[in-house]
Amino acid sequence: EAQVTQNPRYLITVTGKKLTVTCSQNMNHEYMSWYRQDPGLGLRQIYYSMNVEVTDKGDVPEGYKVSRKEKRNFPLILESPSPNQTSLYFCASSLPGGSSYNEQFFGPGTRLTVL
Amino acid sequence: DQQVKQNSPSLSVQEGRISILNCDYTNSMFDYFLWYKKYPAEGPTFLISISSIKDKNEDGRFTVFLNKSAKHLSLHIVPSQPGDSAVYFCAASALAPWFAGNNRKLIWGLGTSLAVNP
Numbered sequence: 001e002a003q004v005t006q007n008p009r010y011l012i013t014v015t016g017k018k019l020t021v022t023c024s025q026n027m028n029h030e031y032m033s034w035y036r037q038d039p040g041l042g043l044r045q046i047y048y049s050m051n052v053e054v055t056d057k058g059d060v061p062e063g064y065k066v067s068r069k070e071k072r073n074f075p076l077i078l079e080s081p082s083p084n085q086t087s088l089y090f091c092a093s094s095l096p097g098g099s100s101y102n103e104q105f106f107g108p109g110t111r112l113t114v115l
Numbered sequence: 116d117q118q119v120k121q122n123s124p125s126l127s128v129q130e131g132r133i134s135i136l137n138c139d140y141t142n143s144m145f146d147y148f149l150w151y152k153k154y155p156a157e158g159p160t161f162l163i164s165i166s167s168i169k170d171k172n173e174d175g176r177f178t179v180f181l182n183k184s185a186k187h188l189s190l191h192i193v194p195s196q197p198g199d200s201a202v203y204f205c206a207a208s209a210l211a212p213w214f215a216g217n218n219r220k221l222i223w224g225l226g227t228s229l230a231v232n233p
Contacts, residue, residue, distance in 0.1 A: 004158070042225040043159075043204070090158050103149065104221070106158030 002027045006091050006107035013081055014115050021076045021110050023091030030096045032074040033058070033104065034066065036087040043090070049074055050096065081114040088112075118142050119207050121224035128231050134192040136227050138205030141186065145207040145222075150179060150190050153202045153226070162203070163190070195231045202226045 004025045013019055025032065033048040035058075045058030049068040063085055065077040074093075078085060088111050092104040120139045128134045138148075146167040151159035165172040165179045165188065172179050178191045192199055205224040 040225065043223040045220070092158070103161045103164065106160065108156070108158050 002105070004091055004093055004105050004107035006089075006110050008110060009108060010111050012113045012115065015082055016080050019078050019081060019112075021078075021089060021091075021112070023074045023076065023107060024072050025074075025091075025093040025105065026072065027093060027105065028071065029093035029105070030071070031104075032068065032091065032093045034064070034074070034076045035090045035092065036060065037090065037109075038087050046076070046089075078112075081112075083114045086112060086114045116141075117224075118145075119205055119222045119224040121203075121205055121227045123227050124225070125228040125230070128195045128229065130197055130231055130233050131194045134190075134195045134199065134229055134231065136190040136192075136203050136205075136229065138188045138190075138224055139186060140188075140207050140222075142207070142209065142222075143183075143186065144209045147208040148179070148181060148188050149206045149208070149221070150177075151204040151206060152199075153204065159204055192229075195229075197231050197233050200229055200231045202228045 007022045030051045034046040035043045036046055037043050044060050046060055046064050047058050047066040049055045052068050052071050055066050055068050068074055088109050090109050091107040094104040118141050149164040150162040152162045153159040163174050163177050163179050165181050170181050176192055181188045204226045206221045208221050
């Protein structure tokens with residue numbers, strides 16, 4: 001089954017404790033992206049990756065890191081989480097180029113609470 | 116400044132009737148538009164899209180209409196079913212150059228929560 005998986009689905013942590021949210025897709029997609037969803041602000045892109053070892057900042061990259069060492073995986077790293085990073089996070093992937101790029105497949109989401 | 120606006124945060128419709136969800140955009144360079152549906156505790160899923168060279172695209176009960184002169188698109192669901200109850204996001208896409216290196220970006224609306232009542 002074609003899918004994007006994220007782990008963990010729920011996480012409560014404390015300020016400053018480094019954490020990683022994993023994202024994996026089995027569709028051989030080149031493009032992967034991380035979003036956060038907040039009330040009244042919609043979906044905002046954090047980072048994206050056009051392919052292995054190619055990453056770039058989205059709209060709200062501060063406080064986050066990513067890596068793309070393998071095509072299927074795109075982990076999101078919070079080196080020193082703060083309460084303003086409490087949010088619902090989505091990973092997405094798609095093929096590049098033309099209209100197919102824009103049809104992104106999303107993971108189920110990770111709800112993060114930073115105390 | 117929101118480039119993609121969904122002015123109705125919520126909509127309630129009777130089962131069997133038509134649901135019309137609206138989306139307005141400001142950037143005339145957008146050339147591709149998509150609708151996603153999101154259920155609670157799940158990620159958004161792609162529903163239907165339309166290229167700017169078309170004014171209508173239909174897929175079963177779902178039809179998207181694009182009015183480029185008005186910078187407006189709408190999603191029609193006919194007939195509406197209780198399983199259609201979800202949040203619907205409108206998104207718009209354009210190629211560079213003004214996205215400054217991020218030339219494959221989606222701009223999202225805030226979503227409209229649709230409730231279809233039995």
